[in-house]
Amino acid sequence: xxxxxxxxxxLSKYWGYPEFRAPQADIIKSVLAGHDTLGLMPTGGxxxxxxxxxxxxxxxxxxxxxxxxSLMKDQVxxxxxxxxxxxxxxxxxxxxxxxxxxxxxxNGRCKFLYVSPERLQNSNFxxxxxxxxxxxxxxxxxxxISQWGYDFRPSFLxxxxxxxxxxxxPILALTATATNEVARDIVDKLKMxxxxxxRKSFVRKNLSYVVRQTSDKLGQIxxxxxxxxxxxxxxxxxxxxxxxxxxxxxxxxxxSDFYHAGLDAEDKNAKQDKWKSEEKRVIVATNAxxxxxxxxxxxxxxxxxxxxxxxxxxxxxxxxxRDGNRAYAVLVVSERDKSTLKKRITETFPPKDFVKHVxxxxxxxxxxxxxxxYDVINEFNFSLFCQTFDLxxxxxxxxxxxxxxxxxxxxxEEIETQSRVIIKASKEELYDMTSHPGSAxxxxxxxxxxxxxxLFADYVFINESVISRRTGLSQEDIxxxxxxxxxxxxxxxIPRKRTPYLTFTTARVEPKYIVIPRxxxxxxxxxxxQRIEAINNYAYSESGCRxxxxxxxxxxxxxxxxxxCDLCIDARKRNEHTAKDVQDGVLxxxxxxxxxxxxxxxxxxxxxxxxxxxxxxxxxxxLLIHNPDDTYSNPKKLD
Numbered sequence: 001x002x003x004x005x006x007x008x009x010x011l012s013k014y015w016g017y018p019e020f021r022a023p024q025a026d027i028i029k030s031v032l033a034g035h036d037t038l039g040l041m042p043t044g045g046x047x048x049x050x051x052x053x054x055x056x057x058x059x060x061x062x063x064x065x066x067x068x069x070s071l072m073k074d075q076v077x078x079x080x081x082x083x084x085x086x087x088x089x090x091x092x093x094x095x096x097x098x099x100x101x102x103x104x105x106x107n108g109r110c111k112f113l114y115v116s117p118e119r120l121q122n123s124n125f126x127x128x129x130x131x132x133x134x135x136x137x138x139x140x141x142x143x144x145i146s147q148w149g150y151d152f153r154p155s156f157l158x159x160x161x162x163x164x165x166x167x168x169x170p171i172l173a174l175t176a177t178a179t180n181e182v183a184r185d186i187v188d189k190l191k192m193x194x195x196x197x198x199r200k201s202f203v204r205k206n207l208s209y210v211v212r213q214t215s216d217k218l219g220q221i222x223x224x225x226x227x228x229x230x231x232x233x234x235x236x237x238x239x240x241x242x243x244x245x246x247x248x249x250x251x252x253x254x255x256s257d258f259y260h261a262g263l264d265a266e267d268k269n270a271k272q273d274k275w276k277s278e279e280k281r282v283i284v285a286t287n288a289x290x291x292x293x294x295x296x297x298x299x300x301x302x303x304x305x306x307x308x309x310x311x312x313x314x315x316x317x318x319x320x321x322r323d324g325n326r327a328y329a330v331l332v333v334s335e336r337d338k339s340t341l342k343k344r345i346t347e348t349f350p351p352k353d354f355v356k357h358v359x360x361x362x363x364x365x366x367x368x369x370x371x372x373x374y375d376v377i378n379e380f381n382f383s384l385f386c387q388t389f390d391l392x393x394x395x396x397x398x399x400x401x402x403x404x405x406x407x408x409x410x411x412x413e414e415i416e417t418q419s420r421v422i423i424k425a426s427k428e429e430l431y432d433m434t435s436h437p438g439s440a441x442x443x444x445x446x447x448x449x450x451x452x453x454x455l456f457a458d459y460v461f462i463n464e465s466v467i468s469r470r471t472g473l474s475q476e477d478i479x480x481x482x483x484x485x486x487x488x489x490x491x492x493x494i495p496r497k498r499t500p501y502l503t504f505t506t507a508r509v510e511p512k513y514i515v516i517p518r519x520x521x522x523x524x525x526x527x528x529x530q531r532i533e534a535i536n537n538y539a540y541s542e543s544g545c546r547x548x549x550x551x552x553x554x555x556x557x558x559x560x561x562x563x564x565c566d567l568c569i570d571a572r573k574r575n576e577h578t579a580k581d582v583q584d585g586v587l588x589x590x591x592x593x594x595x596x597x598x599x600x601x602x603x604x605x606x607x608x609x610x611x612x613x614x615x616x617x618x619x620x621x622x623l624l625i626h627n628p629d630d631t632y633s634n635p636k637k638l639d
Contacts, residue, residue: 010056014082023198028054036171036192040199043176043318051138060135064114072114086112096458120158134169142173146185150309163191177311180555202554207321209546209565210330214598222252230299234284237305246284255281261288296323302330306337309531310553333539341532349525350395356511358399361389363508373504380502405520410503419496420459440481443471570607582606582614594631
């Protein structure tokens with residue numbers, strides 16, 4: 001059987017698809033031929049197929065390196081549902097769970113091993129890789145390895161160590177958001193040779209890009225969603241805003257829920273499922289939502305807050321219209337956003353003296369003496385740290401990231417671990433508990449035994465919400481019952497928690513000896529300023545083509561006009577109306593009630609500059625009144 005027949009059979013057998021999408025087949029054939037391969041594919045382009053199919057066609061295991069633990073779990077679950085053996089390693093697993101996963105890999109009973117890039121900083125794991133037959137090294141979200149990318153993560157630099165251990169195993173690097181500069185950096189940092197590059201155009205012909213400028217963002221979002229239909233995502237940059245906007249949408253009769261990284265895993269899954277099943281039309285979320293979610297019929301993505309870069313915007317906007325039908329990516333901006341973006345630069349790059357102060361306070365907080373602390377992993381309560389030393393959270397968080405880039409510390413943000421339990425008592429000893437039938441401990445134990453298997457052999461993940469529903473006890477009662485049984489040595493309960501970690505990668509030094517290199521500060525600051533300028537130009541341009549701006553940013557310089565973004569529609573309308581049409585529209589709207597100029601921009605289907613010029617003319621001719629509240633009214637009211 002030829003490779004072409006083999007990969008089509010695998011695609012049909014496990015995924016049920018008759019054909020590959022371009023350039024999936026080309027990438028797969030390159031990997032099967034042993035070439036290092038870089039795949040540049042837009043969001044929704046089917047990147048996972050490009051490494052999952054060839055792995056099933058080869059002997060050995062694919063090592064998949066991805067920065068997102070939740071995505072890691074989703075992909076492993078999806079593979080298992082298709083009858084494909086896969087596993088993952090992350091910091092939330094017990095020693096026994098890690099040992100079991102490693103045994104499956106070394107015994108050849110697994111085809112995919114998902115790990116975070118931080119795992120590759122562990123020398124024991126690197127030694128282990130020498131004894132595992134790898135077929136492919138996959139680097140997902142590969143732009144994170146480039147210091148010129150919008151989401152650079154120093155831990156990604158450790159991936160090159162795997163290439164040193166397995167020099168003959170091909171690397172497949174995948175990303176949806178790489179400029180030409182970032183693509184070159186990916187190739188360099190991963191030591192890629194014998195290279196094939198496949199780039200799918202970033203054109204999304206079914207996607208209409210729209211910018212709406214307003215002083216009332218919430219009202220504009222309600223207007224947009226009321227005027228459209230279908231599943232939607234509204235992106236914001238703060239957790240507080242997710243609930244605020246979701247509540248307002250529900251008050252306006254638009255079915256909505258909210259989502260952010262601070263929610264419990266059970267809440268996240270429940271909210272995500274309700275949205276995916278159409279029980280909720282809109283999900284209002286931070287950028288923690290959407291990565292790897294397979295929902296093709298999202299009709300609209302609204303950004304209520306302007307992102308820091310066109311890479312971020314393109315990736316998040318691209319989560320609509322994956323089914324190929326018409327969809328809309330709407331960016332809602334105000335004049336204040338320009339100053340907001342400038343403020344983000346100063347927050348992302350706080351003064352170097354402040355960065356050194358954060359380093360010193362972190363050492364004090366962890367009780368690490370000068371000259372010690374090297375390579376010790378410490379749990380790091382970030383909120384308590386900021387409260388203790390009265391530090392601004394955003395600037396402090398970014399100072400730790402700068403110190404990580406400068407190789408003084410390694411700051412790993414919150415990792416969520418599930419609750420888990422192992423029963424330590426013998427089955428005979430459990431009978432003693434029946435002397436208190438109906439007690440919280442007895443009820444919880446009986447539920448555990450009915451709901452979960454393997455509790456006597458190893459730690460088992462449990463869900464307090466499930467136990468609460470089945471027993472009628474509150475989650476607090478369940479928590480206390482499990483702790484009581486832990487104290488009595490009946491079982492061992494490890495509650496779920498979110499834990500950041502901080503490691504001093506050198507022995508602690510005095511702040512005066514800290515040297516922050518240009519590559520960790522000034523060069524990245526300049527790059528961020530360029531990205532801010534690009535997103536500003538995109539958001540506030542009044543001519544051209546929105547999609548053409550995006551394509552040019554990602555290195556596609558061929559002349560292109562999409563014909564269906566707001567600017568293209570404005571240009572077309574410019575040739576389809578007269579000056580009287582604009583005047584009539586303005587006079588009609590202002591005769592109904594006083595209107596702001598932004599309201600007229602967003603309602604009248606004429607170019608903005610023509611509307612503004614017409615309003616000025618009508619005011620001069622005293623046909624319009626400019627009111628003190630900056631609205632305009634027509635003295636000739638309609639009856």
